[in-house]
Every structure is written in structure tokens, then in C-alpha cells.
Amino acid sequence: MSRSLDDTRRHVQVLPERIGAVGGSEFPGHYPGEDHSWSLQRFKENLVVSVQRLTPSNIEFDLVGVDASIANALRRVMIAEVPTVAIDQVYVWNNTSIMQDEVLCHRLGLIPLKIDPRTFQFKKSAHSPPHESDTMVFDLRVRCDRRPGSRNETDPKKMYYDSSVYTGMLDWTPSGEQSRKYKGKEPRPVDPDILLVKLRPGQVVDMHCFANKGTGAQHAKFSPVATASYRLLPHIILRGPIPREHQEKFQKCFPPGVIEIEEDERGEPQCVVKNPRKDTVSREVLRHPEFKDLVQLARIRDHFIYNVESVGQYKPEELVPEAIKILLNKVKEVEEGLDKLFSSDADAA
Template identity: 40%
Template sequence: MAPIIGINSETVTNVTSTDFPGHWPGEDNSWSLSSFRNTFNINIHHNEPLDSSFSLVAIEAVYVHNNTSVIQDEVLCQRLGLVPFRGGKEGIQEFLKWHPRKKDDGMNTVVEEEEEENTKFDYNTIILSLKIACTRNKEAEKGERDPLKAYHNAHVYARDIQFKPFGRQEQYFSGEDAIGPTNPDILVAKLRPGQCIDVDMHAFKGVGSDHAKFSPVATASYRLLPTITIMKPILGKDAEKFARCFPQGVIGFEKVSKKEAQRKGSGYEGHEGENKAVVLDPMKDTVSRECLRHEEFEGKVKLGRVRDHFIFSVESVGQWESDALFLESVKVLKMKCEALKQNLQTMNR
């Protein structure tokens, strides 16, 4: 059975798979590692820093010395904790270590805080500072209503957060490798004259399974490769309408050649030089089935999805480039498989 899922106007066909052991008498469909190696391949269609699917640095502790803005302390701390940061790869991967944190059980809070302070070193804690105040702009025109022109520091952005290296951190995080926000234009707060924010922050290295703020992935998804098969010629104005049924770039046009127009039974007889619809890039299709709604295309097009061709899409928050994210995710998957393998061996004992 062909590995194509049929996409009809109201139904989906060929969704069940029969390629597994014991389904057909005398036919072996057991999974084979060697066969998988021969058929499996990965194609990188585009590789951009922010769009290609881990450990990271995120603000964990915020010490508020002064906050006279309209944002409550706890809300400000939450906003600061969600600002994504990046730094030199060598420093983040090799130098920074995991920071041990104890679970809060509501008891011995003072003692635990003192113990945590004694466990913060240059290899597990990043110190950041945000000290900013809003003042009036004396050079602004009289009656100016734009706060960005009337005041200084009316808006507080992620770029206002300062990195304060200590110990050996300057060796790994300096120049272009310094710790800083992935997007400097993230709005943190709005201030007016007389208001200020004075906070110190401690950022630690963590993983996404501990908290979403440590994850470098914004959105990760996958879909099956769409297939579009033109069964009969679609010409002229119908071809233009057919192209509008799909996202831009999926369907294109070609001129009907003289050879095609002379071939009997081709459907192009007498249409030499006219535009015909052709499939350019089915990967851009969203399988909306729009073309199946129109009578003029009935029996002329067949939609489907390849059941064993997966298209993954991963959006990076900015700390990791897309290719590095993929390789790191493979490492994590291998670690989980090894852990499962060891647990299975333990169960047998």
C-alpha cells in the first residue's frame, strides 16, 4: 500500500498502516535497524538562527531594593524572569555548572537562604542589575505629549539590564560573548518622572523540564509532507483560479508546448501557448482543501500526505541557533533512551 494519506473534500483515507509484523501471512514487516539506516535521511530546507525544533540561563532570583513603578514587585520579578538571555557558547556549555536549588517546603526559610548564598559561585550564578529612573526632558518642546520625548527612561527595556561579571566569568563572557538579552527591545516596564526601579538579579543554568523559562524553543511542531497530483489539465483562467486556492508558491504556470498540443488524448489539443497549472512546491501547502470546493476542478486534482515524510519546524527564542537546537535535542533523546535501556535491564534482574 502506498504511503500516501488521501485528502478528500470531506474525508481522509488510507490513514491506517499495515506495515507491521504479522499483518500479511508470509510477509515480514518487522523493524530493521539496517533498513532504517538505509532509508532514513534528514534534509535541512532552511537554516536560520531563529527558525530551524537544553540547557539555558534564566533569571531565577530577583532582589528588589526599590520599585516605585506602577508594576507590583511580584509582577516585575515575573517579567524579568521570562526575559531570555544568551552568552558565549563555551561559557554556557563548559564553564557554567548546574546550581543546586532546594525545594521550598515553607520551613527554615532563613537558614536555607543563607545556605544558598554560600553555594553561589562564578561557575553557577550570573549576576545582573537593573537600576533606572525616569526624569523630565528639559529640552522637550512645551506641551509634548509623547512620553518618549517628554521624559528620559519612560520605557524600560531588556537592554537596560546590566551584566556584572565576577570571578572568572569575564574570561568567558566578554565582548560579543557577554551575557545579554536575546532581544534588547523587550519592554519590561513604563515609568514616569519620580519613578524608579532598582533590582539585582541572579540567573542560573537550568533545563526546560524544570521550568519553561529555561527552554530555548518557542514553538515546535511537525506535519506530513503534502502531495498535489494534477490528474487532468487545468488551463487558462481555471489555472489562475486553481493557483489562488493554494498559498503563494505552491502552484505555478507553464506554457503548453507544441508537442503537448499535438499529442492526442493529452487534453492539451488546441491549447498551444496557453498557461497550464503545475505544482512547484507542495511543501508550502497547508492542505486547506479549497480546490476541492470548486466543480471545475472535480476529478482534476488529488490531494494527499506522505505518511513517512515528516516536516519539523522549530522556532528558537534566540539563545541557540536552529542547527544547534536540533543536535542538542538528539543528545537529550539519546540520553533518555539510554536511561530506559538501563531501567529495562534492572527490571530483568
């Protein structure tokens, strides 16, 4: 990181070619005289990655200084190409619940499993036999029965044993060296309290589940993210001072925290842009004619604000490095392909 995010924001103020208006007509190459030459040194100077918020399941970070194609490729790789492990095949030995076999199997497939995909291999093919290196086995065996002495109860949890089937009831059945390999990190559902189906006395669920490694491009159940999105940083340009009688109205045109009224060096109250990150670009301010020539709404075209929510297989701070590794491998494959192409052309000549 060559400079701080605050330095980048100050730098942006004097680079109008990096600012795109809210309208859809603004895109790279739209401005006359815009410089499209690429310099590695300039790229390093402009590149900024700054984590704004990190929780056990979410990460919000800023990526500054890259093209929209790179930003979108990173987002798409996180959604569709970072692999995870999910239940892929289910053998239904018995299911007398009210839920159909197909629906219950589909719900089983959508359970996020706490298995590190980096310790797992892809199956060679859909028809290849399962192996301890590419398959995890889980059993789900639950039977509902009435509790003795519960005739006057109305709560199903007090009336019956196992009236609700939860993800925590999945039992991992290790194969080969799996028990040693995953000792202390036993595979399990990310959340043990996800409801799968409800049972009543005499109903049984007995299923044999095979989990494999896959990507979101194959099926959404393999996607490691619940959401992975980005937006451009709003840029609110005040073209002149807001009259005192309109300042509160101007402030209310934006979400709380975006515009603040502060005193200038002369002690006069003035509207200032405090936190443009909170702006939703609602354009409400443009509805009022008194503000028509005093404000311009724009977005900084190479300042991307990402919000990524992990399903639980990866820590949120691990998802971006994993996506970058995949992108780098793609670039490497393209380079190798080009090398072969040019070497074959040279040999032919």
C-alpha cells in the same frame, strides 16, 4: 544522508503505503499487507535530513524516513528539555513604578539571556546557595528625572531621563572566575531593546536578579524556542488531465506556486504539481464537483517539514543536535535500566 530529497520524492511516488490521506482514518498499520519489519539498512537508505531555509533566528528542514513518534519526540525535546539560562529569583530593593513587583519580576524572568547553557551547571537544589558555576547575577537600577529646559516638550524621551526601562539596562555582576571565563562573551539580554516598564520623574526601579539554568518543562521562560512545529508534506495526486476550460480555476484552488500550467510534449497546456510544500491543504478544490474525480489530496506520512525559531540562546542550527543528544541520553538510560533488570532476573533464576 544516503540520497537527495528529490530522489526521495520520486521514490515516494511508487510507495503508496507511505502516503496518508488528509482524513483522520489513515495511520500506520491501516493498509492491508503493510510491512512493519524493521531493518537498519533500509532505515539508513530512507533517512534524509535536508535544510531548506536558514536565517539567524529560524531554520526550516525536512526529516524523512522516521516514525511520527520520533519526529514528535524531537519537537517536544526542543521545547521542553533543551536547557537555557533565565532569571529565576529577583530581590526587589525598590520599585515605585506603576507596575506591581510580581508583574515586573515576571517580565524579568521572560527576558532571553545570551548565555551559553553548555558552560553552566544546574543548581543542586532550589535551596542550595548560589555558586559561580550555576548562578549569574544582574542588577537593574534605573531612576527617572526631568531634563532641564524641557518644559515645552511633549515627547517623554526629550522631557525625562530614563523614562523607559529596557532590557539593555541590566548590568551583569560577575562572581569569582566568571569575568575571566566569559571574557569577550559577557552575559547579556539577547535583545537590548525590550521594554520592561515606563517611569516618570521620581520613580525608581532597583532590583537584584539571579539567573539559573533550567528547562522548559520547569517553566516556559527556559524554553529555547519561540516555535517548534512540523507538518507532513502535502501530496497532490492528479488522477487525470484537467480540462483546458477549468485549468485556471483549478490553479486558483491552491496557493500560488503549487499548481502551474505547462505545455506537454504535444504543446497542449496541462496542470502540473509544481511545489507541494506551498500547499496548505485547504481542500478548496474538493468543493467543486468538476474536480471530484480528478484530484486526491494526501500527505506523505514520514516526510516531516520542521520550522524552528530560536529565542536567541542557541543558533537555530544548534537546537536540533542538542535535542538529539538529549534523546540519545534517554535511550542510553533505558538500555542501562533494561540491562539491570535482566541481570537481576538472571541472578534470581
